[in-house]
Amino acid sequence: MIARWFGKNAGQEAAVEAAALRSDRFRQAREGDWQRLDAIVTRIEGGRLRKLSDEDLVALPALYRTAVSSLAIARETSLDAALIAYLEGLARRAWFAVYGPREGLGAWLRRFFLGGWSAAVRAMGIDLVIALAVMVLGTVVGWLLVSGNPDWYYSLMAGGSDDVRVPGASRAVLLHTLFGQQDQNGLSMFAAYLFSNNAQVSLIAFALGFAFGVPSVLLLIHNTAGLGALLWLYHGQGLTLELVGWLAIHGTTELFAILLAGAAGLHIGRAMAFPGEQPVLTAAAVAGRRAAQVMVGVVLMLVLAALLEGFGRQLIDATYARLIIGGTMLALWNAYFFAYRPARVRVAG
Incomplete structure (x- = not known):
């Protein structure tokens, strides 16, 4: 043993x-x-x-x-x-x-803002044109629907029961919704709510692009149809310019961001529907990387739009001042995306 x-x-x-x-x-x-x-x-x-x-x-x-x-x-x-x-x-x-990554966060941010973001946007040129056409179409459709039957207004606008912006409202009531809000409290909470709402619309428009872009198109039409209904309502009381100024101070940034988000969704959907010589998954992956880079900028634009809407629009009470700010923002965005073309910029994808 x-x-x-x-x-x-x-x-x-x-x-x-x-x-x-x-x-x-x-x-x-x-x-x-x-x-x-x-x-x-x-x-x-x-x-x-x-x-x-x-x-x-x-x-x-x-x-x-x-x-x-x-x-x-x-x-x-x-x-x-x-x-x-x-x-x-x-x-x-x-x-x-x-x-692994070859650059730190600081280097990535410099590359992103100094041409990477704008180059990615320009790479989606045809999708931007389609998204812009769809948004214009949605605005026209919304106007025509409510002008033919004012009951459509309640379907297109998601206002609460206390919203005075309804068909039949007087000029004085509608004018009060555009001016005289300087003493409104809780602007920071209001800005946070607006950012959350606009971000939801933009992210959904982007995320639904995988279904060949069709849901993104429908969402853009539905979102801008409400804008058309609102324009019809204020136009009926001779307040078109005042409403445009009220919208412009933030809308040129917000609508531009929604345009980019919709174009990003269409970019992915178009790549899947027409992949060319590449496999569908490869084409979608390339388009997805480019669209994701654009969406990073969209989120930043929506933060800025929420601040302009929650603070600037309430505190600036003159139509022409609002138009100047909105027009300036629109000019800056167009200059950055389409005129600013630094050399040697690598586009995602």
């Missing part, structure tokens, strides 16, 4: 020694490549990329694949845990060096 126990214990010790020997041989055969990869990655992590030689840069991908292959073998053959942990850490660090 004792002899059997000693024999079993000796066999276990021999197995452990054999495993250690295999691990040592495995390490000795590849340790040079691991150490070189570790040194290269350490320099990259320390921001010393320019100090790397051309030979090291060329060898980096191959060294990374060697480390990953070594990790797979170590796991498969159950080599010692310390070696596996080392290779896992090295492979993880090397992955970021080979495939």
Whole structure:
């Protein structure tokens, strides 16, 4: 019995020694490549990329694949845990060096604002034209519907029971909704609500683009039909210019953002419907990356529009001042998106 126990214990010790020997041989055969990869990655992590030689840069991908292959073998053959942990850490660090982002947040923001966003918008040119045409069509349809039957107004406008902007309202009542709101409290909460509502419309228009863009078109028509109904209501009391000024101070930014969101949804839908020579998923992925970059800017535009609507429109009580601010914002957006064309800008996708 004792002899059997000693024999079993000796066999276990021999197995452990054999495993250690295999691990040592495995390490000795590849340790040079691991150490070189570790040194290269350490320099990259320390921001010393320019100090790397051309030979090291060329060898980096191959060294990374060697480390990953070594990790797979170590796991498969159950080599010692310390070696596996080392290779896992090295492979993880090397992955970021080979495939990770090449710029920090500050560099990305500079590239985004200094041409990346505008270039992505211009790349969706035909979709912008289609979205703009759909929004104009929606406004005209809304006007025609309520002019033919005022009951359509209640279907197109989502006002509450206390909203005085209804067909039949007097000029004085409608005029009061446009002016005299300087003393209104809770403007910051109002701005937050407007941002939430406008963001919801824009994100839905973008998200529904995967269905070949059809839901995005319908949402744009429905959203702008309410604008047409509102224009009809105030036009009937001779307040068209006053309403346009009331809308312009924020609307040139807000409607531009909704236009971009709708165009982004159409861009994805059109890529899926007409992928060209690319597979559908590949075309959708390329369009999606470009549209996502545009949507980052859309969110920022909606924040600005909410501030203009929640504060500027309430505090500025003159029609022409409102028109000047709205017109200036429209000119700035058009100049940035279509006139500002810095060289060497990489477009997403």
